[in-house]
Amino acid sequence: MGMVMALVVALQVVSRYMFNHSLFWSEELARFLLIWLSFLGATVAYCHGVHPGVDSLVRRLPAIWKTGAALAAYLAGAVLFTVMVVSGTQFAWFVRLQIFPATGISKWIIMAVVPASGAIFLVHCLAGICRVFDTEMNEKTEQTG
Amino acid sequence: MTTELLILTLFFLFMINTPIAIAIGTASLAAIAVQGDFSLMMVVQRMVAGTDSFHLMAVPLFMYAGTLMEKGGISQRLIDFANALTGWLPGGLAAVSIVSAMFFAGISGSAAADTAAVGAVLIPAMKRSGYPSDFSAAVQASGGSLGVVIPPSIPMIIFGFLTGASISRLFAAGILPGLLIGVSLITVSTLVAKKNGYAPGAVFSVRQIIVSFKRAFLALGAPIIILGGILSGIFTATESAAVAVVYALGVSMTVYRQIGIKDLVPIFTQASITASVVMFIIATASVFSWIAAMEDIPAALAGTLLTWTDNPVLLLMMVNLVLLAAGVFVETTAALILLVPMITAMLPALGIDLIQLGVIVVANLAIGMLTPPMGICLIVSASISGDRISAVSRRVVPFLIVLVVDLALICFYPPLTLWLSGLVGSN
Amino acid sequence: ANPFAIKLGVVTKPGAAQNIMAEKFKKRVEARSDGAYTVKIFHSASIGNETEILQQIQMGTIHMGVITGGPFDTFDPIVRVINYPFLFKDHDQADRILDGPLGDEILKSLETSGFKGLCFSENGFRNLTNSKRAVTGPDQVKGLKIRVMSSALHKAIWQALGANPTPMPWPIYTELEQGVIDGQENPLWVMEVYKFYEIQKFMTLTRHVYSPHINVASLNWFNGLPAADQTLITEAAVEAARFQRKDNREKNAARLALVREKGMQVADDPDVDAFRKRVAGLKDLDLYQAPRVQDLLIRMLEAVK
Ligand code: NA
Ligand code: NA
Numbered sequence: 001m002g003m004v005m006a007l008v009v010a011l012q013v014v015s016r017y018m019f020n021h022s023l024f025w026s027e028e029l030a031r032f033l034l035i036w037l038s039f040l041g042a043t044v045a046y047c048h049g050v051h052p053g054v055d056s057l058v059r060r061l062p063a064i065w066k067t068g069a070a071l072a073a074y075l076a077g078a079v080l081f082t083v084m085v086v087s088g089t090q091f092a093w094f095v096r097l098q099i100f101p102a103t104g105i106s107k108w109i110i111m112a113v114v115p116a117s118g119a120i121f122l123v124h125c126l127a128g129i130c131r132v133f134d135t136e137m138n139e140k141t142e143q144t145g
Numbered sequence: 146m147t148t149e150l151l152i153l154t155l156f157f158l159f160m161i162n163t164p165i166a167i168a169i170g171t172a173s174l175a176a177i178a179v180q181g182d183f184s185l186m187m188v189v190q191r192m193v194a195g196t197d198s199f200h201l202m203a204v205p206l207f208m209y210a211g212t213l214m215e216k217g218g219i220s221q222r223l224i225d226f227a228n229a230l231t232g233w234l235p236g237g238l239a240a241v242s243i244v245s246a247m248f249f250a251g252i253s254g255s256a257a258a259d260t261a262a263v264g265a266v267l268i269p270a271m272k273r274s275g276y277p278s279d280f281s282a283a284v285q286a287s288g289g290s291l292g293v294v295i296p297p298s299i300p301m302i303i304f305g306f307l308t309g310a311s312i313s314r315l316f317a318a319g320i321l322p323g324l325l326i327g328v329s330l331i332t333v334s335t336l337v338a339k340k341n342g343y344a345p346g347a348v349f350s351v352r353q354i355i356v357s358f359k360r361a362f363l364a365l366g367a368p369i370i371i372l373g374g375i376l377s378g379i380f381t382a383t384e385s386a387a388v389a390v391v392y393a394l395g396v397s398m399t400v401y402r403q404i405g406i407k408d409l410v411p412i413f414t415q416a417s418i419t420a421s422v423v424m425f426i427i428a429t430a431s432v433f434s435w436i437a438a439m440e441d442i443p444a445a446l447a448g449t450l451l452t453w454t455d456n457p458v459l460l461l462m463m464v465n466l467v468l469l470a471a472g473v474f475v476e477t478t479a480a481l482i483l484l485v486p487m488i489t490a491m492l493p494a495l496g497i498d499l500i501q502l503g504v505i506v507v508a509n510l511a512i513g514m515l516t517p518p519m520g521i522c523l524i525v526s527a528s529i530s531g532d533r534i535s536a537v538s539r540r541v542v543p544f545l546i547v548l549v550v551d552l553a554l555i556c557f558y559p560p561l562t563l564w565l566s567g568l569v570g571s572n
Numbered sequence: 573a574n575p576f577a578i579k580l581g582v583v584t585k586p587g588a589a590q591n592i593m594a595e596k597f598k599k600r601v602e603a604r605s606d607g608a609y610t611v612k613i614f615h616s617a618s619i620g621n622e623t624e625i626l627q628q629i630q631m632g633t634i635h636m637g638v639i640t641g642g643p644f645d646t647f648d649p650i651v652r653v654i655n656y657p658f659l660f661k662d663h664d665q666a667d668r669i670l671d672g673p674l675g676d677e678i679l680k681s682l683e684t685s686g687f688k689g690l691c692f693s694e695n696g697f698r699n700l701t702n703s704k705r706a707v708t709g710p711d712q713v714k715g716l717k718i719r720v721m722s723s724a725l726h727k728a729i730w731q732a733l734g735a736n737p738t739p740m741p742w743p744i745y746t747e748l749e750q751g752v753i754d755g756q757e758n759p760l761w762v763m764e765v766y767k768f769y770e771i772q773k774f775m776t777l778t779r780h781v782y783s784p785h786i787n788v789a790s791l792n793w794f795n796g797l798p799a800a801d802q803t804l805i806t807e808a809a810v811e812a813a814r815f816q817r818k819d820n821r822e823k824n825a826a827r828l829a830l831v832r833e834k835g836m837q838v839a840d841d842p843d844v845d846a847f848r849k850r851v852a853g854l855k856d857l858d859l860y861q862a863p864r865v866q867d868l869l870i871r872m873l874e875a876v877k
Contacts, residue, residue: 031198034202037421046164056517084189102724187633
């Protein structure tokens with residue numbers, strides 16, 4: 001997706017200089033690719049845990065507080081992702097009749113990336129919560145056993 | 146009420162290590178919900194609007210260019226050339242790492258990427274030459290933070306996106322301050338090396354310079370295309386990034402032959418994920434900007450600062466302090482989006498050019514990249530060298546001091562930024 | 573929610589045509605209602621671009637907007653009839669038609685999309701500038717790289733005239749200066765506010781498209797107000813629009829003098845008939861094929877004869 005985006009923009013430059021003809025669809029298409037790439041890429045980054053956060057306080061907390069903070073952080077994510085799914089679907093429906101001028105693509109197709117990525121986020125988020133409980137359990141069994 | 150909730154939630158979520166993008170999104174969402182008049186669909190509209198920009202496309206594109214150059218042998222050749230140029234100085238490899246960072250800074254647009262790319266090669270090399278490991282990491286982190294001042298620069302792209310300032314002009318304005326910072330960092334590293342008796346890595350040789358220049362000739366084409374293209378007006382910033390991607394693809398696949406078709410998927414995937422981390426912060430932060438604008442927060446904060454003083458010099462120093470403090474704790478993109486609206490609201494009282502302000506903001510955040518706890522260059526460098534962040538941050542102190550001096554020059558000597566950007570245009 | 577604290581969105585900076593309309597409206601409403609209504613103007617796109625502001629009005633998040641014609645396109649295609657090239661001959665004709673039954677028909681039509689159309693103020697007639705050569709007729713337009721908005725109609729107009737229309741996001745000063753594009757087309761106030769006279773040598777008063785603003789409110793909100801207040805708001809908007817149009821036209825003379833003084837060559841009287849001939853085929857564009865759009869266009873073309 002990213003490579004297509006780079007090529008589309010480069011093609012626009014070539015077309016403008018070599019053929020003195022400006023492409024109308026290229027800017028819009030590249031923007032759509034950017035939107036999709038940003039949201040879907042962010043879900044992958046979330047799965048890999050590479051979204052930066054501020055861990056300087058949490059690192060100094062005792063274990064039980066750490067677990068609590070991790071759960072709260074996941075819950076904060078879950079709230080946002082749920083809104084992305086619900087309001088995202090609503091918004092895609094809301095703009096279903098609108099189109100983009102140059103390409104004629106319907107806006108809902110672009111907006112659909114929000115509920116779609118929201119759903120993927122939610123899955124990773126739930127998995128994350130399960131992992132927190134698992135570690136908690138394991139540590140307890142280790143302590144007692 | 147809405148404002149307090151927004152700020153408190155945001156602060157709380159930051160403290161418990163919620164990913165920054167999510168913290169900003171959820172706090173804004175809570176504020177919108179409490180406010181009561183607004184549809185939650187606004188969250189969705191603003192998130193998409195935040196990423197829907199031709200200018201921001203330069204963010205992933207420069208990251209592709211940077212990754213391709215790293216994997217495709219362009220970076221290595223630039224480093225070899227830098228070695229021939231400055232390797233003979235006392236602590237020569239330290240100077241090499243800074244000069245390499247300057248070449249690379251002209252390409253990748255991201256300080257973290259610069260630090261990782263050059264550091265992966267040079268930190269081990271410095272350690273082999275007997276430099277202390279934490280010093281090597283500190284040098285590399287300082288050089289890497291330079292990456293955001295020398296164009297192309299992702300924070301500059303975001304500043305332009307937020308304020309409507311021309312990204313091409315911001316890029317031009319960053320060139321001289323970037324050179325100034327580069328030279329002063331080399332001076333510091335040379336002095337430290339001389340004092341501690343670190344050996345030069347190479348001997349001075351004109352022949353070596355010529356040989357490595359020839360080898361690096363095509364590699365040097367990349368920064369020349371980007372800067373030349375933008376300064377001469379052949380491309381916009383986004384287009385220059387796309388052309389750089391195509392150039393890097395062409396050179397590394399057909400001339401250097403270091404990457405093949407099958408390497409492309411992992412390269413683009415990895416860089417896309419890195420870019421989407423930045424883009425997702427921008428997405429949720431545009432929800433924040435919207436609710437902040439609705440509730441008049443930037444103007445109110447700027448107003449508060451202005452009641453303390455309306456002396457431009459004092460104001461400018463206050464702005465710097467706020468930015469430095471933000472750079473210490475907050476990730477760069479988030480700091481930009483949270484603070485720039487407030488700072489531009491004070492622009493008339495500051496009495497400086499928007500472009501100069503952009504460079505000041507970016508230079509402050511560059512310093513923030515070197516300061517714990519949230520210093521991305523520090524984190525990347527320390528993870529490459531295997532040192533504790535606290536050990537590296539002690540070694541960074543002399544570099545930080547000279548950076549603050551450079552920052553003062555950027556603030557109080559406008560021609561440093563405005564002379565070159567004036568050549569690009571006057572609006 | 574307080575229905576008396578009106579939130580109004582514009583994308584331009586203070587001093588621009590939309591802002592003059594918005595500020596006059598604010599003054600009138602606040603004075604007439606003895607402070608019962610307040611108007612807060614969100615300007616400089618701080619809450620979103622024009623399409624997004626329209627969506628926010630539909631959602632009831634904000635109450636009103638002063639929005640140029642183009643963005644309405646995706647909500648209701650009938651608005652594009654006003655943007656038909658070389659439609660109105662002069663300001664009087666534009667006022668007569670937009671303030672008359674045909675204009676009302678367009679405003680009324682917006683109600684299907686959830687907007688209460690109040691009245692038209694103006695961006696103004698759009699004119700061509702470029703850095704390459706003096707343009708007095710369509711022949712000299714050939715091959716010029718002209719920046720246009722991302723709009724199918726504007727693209728079609730400049731293609732029909734033989735130019736190379738290039739879509740590009742605003743702002744475009746640097747791109748003009750560096751020659752990424754040769755020219756642009758906008759109303760006169762843009763020349764002054766954005767200082768394009770510094771970097772463009774030639775101006776042609778083509779007046780190729782009349783660009784209105786439509787002053788809209790959220791239909792739900794508006795219908796929920798007492799009848800007397802509805803009248804008050806509508807009247808305030810109409811008066812503000814009259815003021816803004818007059819103000820804009822009076823300033824145009826000074827703007828023309830300014831760009832001349834700054835060294836621009838202005839072609840006052842280009843061959844409009846030749847231009848009009850080139851674009852005559854555009855009424856058959858797909859854009860105008862929807863029956864009610866076609867129908868209004870035909871009546872509009874009849875009315876301007
Ligand atoms: Na850079
Ligand atoms: Na920091």
